[in-house]
Amino acid sequence: QKMVNRKKPDTLEDTSYFAKNTQVNLSRLELVKSPMFHMQAVSLDLKSMGLVLRCSLGEVNVKGIYSAFNENLYNLIPVMSEGHFIVSLSNMTADVNVGLFLDEDAFSFANPGIQFTHDEVLVKLSWPSPQRNGGYEFTTTEQLAKHIDDLPLTAAISLPLYALLRQKLQRHLAQALRQATSVSDLMCCNPSLLEAFSDMVTKLAQNGNKVIDMVLINMRRTLLQTCREVLQLPPIHATFLHKIGSVSFIGRLETDTGWVKNLATINRINDVSVTRPDPMKTCFHVTLRIKDLQIGYDEYRIKAMGASCSGRLAAAFTSNALHMAITVGLARWEPYAQLDDLRLQHCDAMDLHVTGLGPLSGLAG
Numbered sequence: 001q002k003m004v005n006r007k008k009p010d011t012l013e014d015t016s017y018f019a020k021n022t023q024v025n026l027s028r029l030e031l032v033k034s035p036m037f038h039m040q041a042v043s044l045d046l047k048s049m050g051l052v053l054r055c056s057l058g059e060v061n062v063k064g065i066y067s068a069f070n071e072n073l074y075n076l077i078p079v080m081s082e083g084h085f086i087v088s089l090s091n092m093t094a095d096v097n098v099g100l101f102l103d104e105d106a107f108s109f110a111n112p113g114i115q116f117t118h119d120e121v122l123v124k125l126s127w128p129s130p131q132r133n134g135g136y137e138f139t140t141t142e143q144l145a146k147h148i149d150d151l152p153l154t155a156a157i158s159l160p161l162y163a164l165l166r167q168k169l170q171r172h173l174a175q176a177l178r179q180a181t182s183v184s185d186l187m188c189c190n191p192s193l194l195e196a197f198s199d200m201v202t203k204l205a206q207n208g209n210k211v212i213d214m215v216l217i218n219m220r221r222t223l224l225q226t227c228r229e230v231l232q233l234p235p236i237h238a239t240f241l242h243k244i245g246s247v248s249f250i251g252r253l254e255t256d257t258g259w260v261k262n263l264a265t266i267n268r269i270n271d272v273s274v275t276r277p278d279p280m281k282t283c284f285h286v287t288l289r290i291k292d293l294q295i296g297y298d299e300y301r302i303k304a305m306g307a308s309c310s311g312r313l314a315a316a317f318t319s320n321a322l323h324m325a326i327t328v329g330l331a332r333w334e335p336y337a338q339l340d341d342l343r344l345q346h347c348d349a350m351d352l353h354v355t356g357l358g359p360l361s362g363l364a365g
Helices: 071-076 152-180 191-225 358-364
Strands: 015-019 022-031 038-045 050-070 081-103 106-117 121-130 136-145 231-233 237-244 247-255 258-261 266-268 273-278 281-290 293-304 307-331 334-354
Touching: 015 152, 022 152, 022 237, 050 071, 050 152, 081 152, 081 191, 081 273, 081 281, 106 152, 106 281, 106 307, 121 152, 152 334, 191 266, 191 273, 191 281, 191 307, 307 358
Parallel strands: none
Antiparallel strands: 015 022, 022 050, 038 050, 050 081, 081 106, 081 121, 121 136, 231 258, 237 247, 247 293, 258 293, 266 281, 273 281, 281 307, 293 307, 307 334
């Protein structure tokens, strides 16, 4: 008897968003098939230990189930709109820039800068429509946009989708570097040449670390001195539908102005990678983490099922990473420095603390 090894699909966590006065929940999100990364172009610079490549992912498809709740409609007819959807991103490509480091006799990489692009995004929605003679048939509609963030539904999944694709691409790249490279073979098995090359790589990282550490010291000082270490979040005023088992109920959530704080706890988590595209310009790439990133509201108010409560909520994100790229150089013999990229790569492992739920503590489930 044959054993069939079914590979688990790549999944995304459930999410939701609000469009006007409609709450939309997205669940059972998964990639229709795992993407293949086909190399289109590659550039390797061992002098500055930089690797630049472009790869094609083809068409990327995400499917799932949506449920939409509109408060005004629900007051008239207590039903939810539910159905299936599939998101298609055509001709997706990934532009990758990584710094290389020595890992025993192989190359490894750090500080990946990965930017995804696509031609267009197509969303197909289908839902059961009642027929005159009884029964249901599925009705389908389509939405087309140029960019994934142009539609509320696709914008809601863009960050977790890109984080998943980035994780898979990095895993493939790490495996390819381990299998395909031998530093000693590259140095013709010459111990002196290998030692000199290793010293060059170490000094390159040390010099890059000094520059970025100085930038981060100034950044932290500026955040604290200008009182920008804490940022404001807009207040929330939202009506929601919540299910506990087979019971659904409407609730109202309101908050005062919120905050994002502890930005000054930012620091690098590995060595800096340095590239020199030309003699007049040097680029630094680094991966950062905000050690004590917290988001919260000092006061929230919930009304649901004839009860109400209020309190404070705060979320700590213990796992987060940002990619930063800085360029310094000379333009007409005048020195300059510019921020090329500051991008959130992932933000998860949330630890949520809520006070004052009282009779509505079941909402926490």
